[in-house]
Amino acid sequence: MDAGDTETVSVLAPVGMALLGLKTGHSIERTSPQCRPLKIKVLDIPCQPEANLEYDL
Template sequence: MNQRPEIIISSLDAERLDRMLDSLGDKQFPGKDALLAELNRADIVAPEEMPPDIVTMNSTVNFKEIASGKVFSLTLAYPHGNHNSDATVSILAPVGSALLGLKEGDQIEWPKPGGGLLSVEIIEVVYQPEREGIFHR
C-alpha cells in the first residue's frame, strides 16, 4: 500500500481550497504540506463531470479500518463549517486531506495520533453533493 491511489478533485473544490490556503498565508497546521501535495497531484474535473464514487468536499464517506474491520463514517468539511459533530472532519486535518479525491475501494494509510499508521479502505460514498446535482455550494 505504498503507492498512493489516483485522486480526482472538482474544479470548484480545487478553487475553494486554493483560496482557503492563500487566506492562511504562512500559517502552519498539521497536514498543510500533505494537502498541498494532494492538490498538486490531483486530476481536476468540472463538478458536473465528477464520478459518483469520489470523495469530494461535503461528502459523507464510510470507511473501514483494515486491521480491526471497524467501520467509520465521516463528512469532509471546510474549516469554517460546523464541526460540532464527531462525524465531521476538517479538510485541514491529516485525515481530511487523505480522504479528498479517493474513490470507493481505495485503500490508504495515514498517521495515527501518537504514532504508527492506520490502514483504511473506502467502502462507500454515502453522500456526494455533485451526485445530487449540487454544483455551486
C-alpha cells in the same frame, strides 16, 4: 452512519483531507498521532451529487 460515529473521519482532520478525491474502494496509509500505522479504506460515499452532474443542491 452519520458524522461523529466511530467509523467516520472528519474532512477537517489531516487524514480526512488525505481522503478527499478518493473513490469507493481506494485506501491510504498514514501514521496516527500515537505513531501507529493506519490503513484507511473508503467503504461508501453516501451522497456525491457532483458525480451525477448535480451542482444545484
